[in-house]
Amino acid sequence: MHVTQLRIYPVKSFAGLDVVSAEVLPWGLAGDRRWGVVDVNGVPVTARERNSMLGLTAEPLVDGGLLLSDGGGGPLRIDVPTDASPIDVGHSRQGTALAAGDEADEWLSARLGAPVRLVWQPDPRARSVNPNHGGLPGEVLTLADAGPLLLTSEASLARLDAWTDDATPPLDMRRFRPNVVIDGDEPFAEERWSHIDLGGLRFRVASHCDRCVMTTIDPDTLARGKEPIRTLAKHRRRDGKTWFGVRLVPTTQGTIGVGDVALAS
Structure with missing residues (x-):
């Protein structure tokens, strides 16, 4: 596996920015x-x-x-x-x-x-990761909803696209607002991991990510639709929620970049 995309969101809920590398801090990516x-x-x-x-x-x-x-x-x-x-x-x-x-x-x-x-x-060190989202004592985050980083998989998106009807164009990964996108494993394999190393830095998989209506907003036209929630509800529904992606907590610091090898365990 390898990293295919890195994104930061300097202002929560604004459009994101693609970066080729990013500094990893205890609370997430620098500038996020x-x-x-x-x-x-x-x-x-x-x-x-x-x-x-x-x-x-x-x-x-x-x-x-x-x-x-x-x-x-x-x-x-x-x-x-x-x-x-x-x-x-x-x-x-x-x-x-x-x-x-x-x-x-x-x-x-x-x-x-x-x-x-x-x-x-x-000071992000003043805000803890919610234990209900897999946070452990001492783990901290920015103004992000529930975890320092969000990771999604191109293989998982391809499977989701295959599930949608033929009239639906391929979904843009930007809808899911990831920080890290990886490729090279089976669809939804990320939900079986406990840890992942990106470019030699280790991250703990804290929780799976439940998806909200923000994913139904087209990132270019800003129009709302029914996808991907409609299809996720058919194939990825449990506990009354729909799921796509996993939340990560850094356990080491340094720099990661597009193209880095990703090793899961």
Whole structure:
């Protein structure tokens, strides 16, 4: 097996960015989901509620800041708000985050059609991985939902495509928002692993990933459909949920890259 794709999501629920290599930290890939969007009450806002978030991009800058873009002009540079006062946020086990400021809030609110705020997580070590999603004591993560990294398999996607009806075009892996994509094993073999080594770095398989309606949003048109949930419900349903991909927790640190050998156990 080998790594065929690496992706980071600098702002939670924004479009992702392909990278050829990434630094692995205890809480996930460097530059991944340290920023998020909340409403005026601090409740997290995601593409589940606002499809248009998937049409926005955020490019990480060398100083830790972001360059926000909507693809149509008017990009906005955002600095890391290290001196901002904490505000309450509703991300589980997070408590507070730092507000990016009025300029960022106005830019986002105009594009999402609702008053929202951009926030930054100052220290991922303060947020634990939920034990209900396989977290062990001392394991930490960013503003990601349930695990530091998500791994998906090209073989599993090919099997899912084979299950869909002939009128459905092949599904784009971007729908599943992985950090790591691998190829070279049987479909859904990843659900039998306990660990995987990527480029010599070890990761623990913490849990399988249950899928939500965000996967039904086309990453290009932003239109909602019935796939892949409809087909997953026929072939990959258990405990009242549908499943695709696995969540990983790093046990070592370093750098991984596209093309790295993947060894599962």
